[in-house]
Amino acid sequence: MTRREQIIQILTKEEKSAQQLANDFHVELFEILEDLKHIKYSIKPKKLVMKPAQCRKCRFKFKERSKVKTPSKCPRCRSEWITASLFRVE
């Protein structure tokens, strides 16, 4: 099984951030981000669902966008205390 297939299996069962996946597979974050981009288009009719990142200080919700990386700063309060975007497959 390829890593991408394994990621699909994992995300079918639970929500994970890209960083958690990178830790699980002992690879760099950018490799997982590449995988997720690819998975997004290859798993149809299933869907890769992203729960947007959120500022833990002011609860600002980052809009869902094509970018899969977690933003580093809140545009509203400038806090760097951001929960990661979580992914799952439905």
Ligand SMILES: [Zn+2]
């Ligand atoms: Zn904020």
